[in-house]
Amino acid sequence: MVDTSLAQTPHRSWQPALRAALGDPKVLVGGGFIAFLIVLALGADLLAPHDPLAQDLMLGSLPPVGMAGAEPGYWLGTDDLGRDVLSRFIHGTRTALTVAFIAATIAAVVGTFVGLLAGYFGGWVDAVVSRLIEIWMAFPAVLLSILIVAILGSGVHSVIFAIAIIDWTRFARVVRAETMAQRQTDYVTAGQVLGFSRLGILAGEILPNVLWVVLGLFTLELGLAVVIEAILSFVGLSVSSDTPTWGGMIAQGRGIIYQAWWVFALPLAGLLATVLAFNQLGAGLRRSLDPVMQR
Amino acid sequence: MSPLLSIDNLSAVSRRDGKPILRNVSLHVDSGTIHGLVGESGAGKSTISKIILGIVSGGVVVTSGSVMLGANDLVRMPEREKRVLIGSQMALIPQDPLTALNPGRRIGDQLTDSLRMWKGMGHKAAWARGLELLDHVAIRDPQRVMGLFPHHLSGGMRQRVLIAAAFAIEPKLLIADEPTTALDATVQKQVLQLLKRLQAEHGTAVVFVTHDLGVVAQICDAVTLLFQGKVMEQGTAETIFNTPSHAYTRALLAASPRYDDPAAGLNPIDDAVIAACRAEVAQFDGAQHA
Numbered sequence: 001m002v003d004t005s006l007a008q009t010p011h012r013s014w015q016p017a018l019r020a021a022l023g024d025p026k027v028l029v030g031g032g033f034i035a036f037l038i039v040l041a042l043g044a045d046l047l048a049p050h051d052p053l054a055q056d057l058m059l060g061s062l063p064p065v066g067m068a069g070a071e072p073g074y075w076l077g078t079d080d081l082g083r084d085v086l087s088r089f090i091h092g093t094r095t096a097l098t099v100a101f102i103a104a105t106i107a108a109v110v111g112t113f114v115g116l117l118a119g120y121f122g123g124w125v126d127a128v129v130s131r132l133i134e135i136w137m138a139f140p141a142v143l144l145s146i147l148i149v150a151i152l153g154s155g156v157h158s159v160i161f162a163i164a165i166i167d168w169t170r171f172a173r174v175v176r177a178e179t180m181a182q183r184q185t186d187y188v189t190a191g192q193v194l195g196f197s198r199l200g201i202l203a204g205e206i207l208p209n210v211l212w213v214v215l216g217l218f219t220l221e222l223g224l225a226v227v228i229e230a231i232l233s234f235v236g237l238s239v240s241s242d243t244p245t246w247g248g249m250i251a252q253g254r255g256i257i258y259q260a261w262w263v264f265a266l267p268l269a270g271l272l273a274t275v276l277a278f279n280q281l282g283a284g285l286r287r288s289l290d291p292v293m294q295r
Numbered sequence: 296m297s298p299l300l301s302i303d304n305l306s307a308v309s310r311r312d313g314k315p316i317l318r319n320v321s322l323h324v325d326s327g328t329i330h331g332l333v334g335e336s337g338a339g340k341s342t343i344s345k346i347i348l349g350i351v352s353g354g355v356v357v358t359s360g361s362v363m364l365g366a367n368d369l370v371r372m373p374e375r376e377k378r379v380l381i382g383s384q385m386a387l388i389p390q391d392p393l394t395a396l397n398p399g400r401r402i403g404d405q406l407t408d409s410l411r412m413w414k415g416m417g418h419k420a421a422w423a424r425g426l427e428l429l430d431h432v433a434i435r436d437p438q439r440v441m442g443l444f445p446h447h448l449s450g451g452m453r454q455r456v457l458i459a460a461a462f463a464i465e466p467k468l469l470i471a472d473e474p475t476t477a478l479d480a481t482v483q484k485q486v487l488q489l490l491k492r493l494q495a496e497h498g499t500a501v502v503f504v505t506h507d508l509g510v511v512a513q514i515c516d517a518v519t520l521l522f523q524g525k526v527m528e529q530g531t532a533e534t535i536f537n538t539p540s541h542a543y544t545r546a547l548l549a550a551s552p553r554y555d556d557p558a559a560g561l562n563p564i565d566d567a568v569i570a571a572c573r574a575e576v577a578q579f580d581g582a583q584h585a
Binding site for chain 2: 190192193212
């Protein structure tokens with residue numbers, strides 16, 4: 001009887017991959033920060049020390065605690081209308097993350113679907129989709145989003161719609177290329193011999209291997225969506241002005257930057273850190289989870 | 296008894312430029328035998344196996360001939376019936392075990408696909424059968440291996456898994472597309488022995504695509520030698536190896552490295568033989584057009 005060589009690792013299925021992901025510093029730091037933001041967004045009502053909309057002109061333009069003239073309880077100061085900056089930032093997190101997650105999910109689902117079809121069927125389907133993507137990507141994203149929101153009217157729904165409609169191409173492009181590569185593989189051929197339907201091959205053989213790429217893109221897209229939402233609220237096209245947003249705070253803080261720079265600084269720092277965290281999380285996840293990369 | 300697989304006068308051309316890919320190929324494979332399909336790159340051996348399996352690309356057009364599996368002509372069958380016939384009666388052992396398993400799916404799931412698809416087995420029953428199959432190809436601790444992903448396994452182990460998967464539904468016909476090319480020599484021998492053993496146990500007919508005459512000598516019952524899509528010589532392995540009649544066959548045999556006699560060195564195929572083969576093919580093409 002012939003002998004078998006030993007398998008290289010004794011683990012099974014999912015757990016080792018997850019453990020590896022959680023041991024990755026990028027995932028830990030990036031994911032940790034995102035988790036912190038999610039907690040802020042979900043618990044905004046409990047965590048914010050003040051009502052983010054409450055104005056008190058007597059307490060206008062207070063500097064953060066530790067600077068001369070600071071008022072206890074207003075940790076990061078107030079804006080020119082006397083609203084607590086920290087509370088507004090915390091409530092702004094809610095808007096930013098809600099928009100980012102919904103918009104990125106829609107973009108990912110639509111883009112992945114279109115990319116799979118184009119990559120798998122090729123021919124005229126691919127030609128049509130590819131040209132469409134090229135035309136789409138020729139438009140500057142920010143201008144296009146402003147245009148879309150201007151046409152649809154401002155509001156959260158319009159912002160989500162605008163982000164999804166612009167960024168589905170990011171997913172479609174990458175998924176298409178990945179699907180084409182997958183289609184050439186022996187296991188797809190084996191699936192055909194076995195008699196799997198086209199849908200079965202797409203969903204059962206190709207999608208699982210493309211999903212990791214989508215996951216990486218998705219986290220990147222979350223960061224981008226946060227930025228686009230901030231841009232749209234900066235120009236006043238996002239949610240109504242009585243809802244605190246990071247972009248709105250930056251716009252407001254820009255006007256009073258010489259009197260109260262902290263109004264401007266906190267949301268800007270938050271934006272920067274959020275995008276960075278999403279990017280790191282995406283890179284880390286891809287590195288530790290992708291089975292294709294471990295071949 | 297009529298052969299299980301009968302390919303008769305099969306010709307195919309390239310869709311792009313109309314150049315012949317297969318030239319009047321006929322071959323017959325009986326149940327329980329291994330038929331070696333030998334030729335250099337581009338000789339058409341892969342095209343033949345793809346036509347049998349119904350996965351030939353759009354660039355190849357079959358112009359004439361038939362591929363009969365039992366009483367069914369695979370060339371002329373409706374697509375849907377063909378898929379059922381191929382899926383339930385044939386299996387493929389692919390060339391490269393490193394890329395033939397889906398990196399994103401567990402071994403157990405991939406191994407049992409055909410059982411769930413064609414034997415109507417539920418997940419549990421198929422999984423239990425999968426354990427037996429792995430055990431039968433001498434994989435230790437099948438329970439654990441079923442839950443692993445392909446990248447956890449060595450090349451030899453993956454090829455065993457693929458062989459186990461190929462025999463899962465006890466196919467009547469097995470297409471082995473250079474299954475040992477990507478393996479090193481010792482593993483290659485083990486895999487060949489395993490393949491031969493299972494084939495004998497199940498009485499499976501095998502079309503064994505290869506360019507390695509040494510492998511053919513080890514396991515094949517009959518051999519077809521192809522050159523540029525034309526059959527150069529055909530016969531039992533014994534005849535081909537002992538009394539080759541075609542100059543190309545003799546040249547190929549002489550070109551095989553002699554491990555038992557290092558002094559013999561390497562004998563590349565003489566240009567004159569290749570030229571003669573080309574002339575034979577050209578003469579055939581001329582006769583077709585006339």
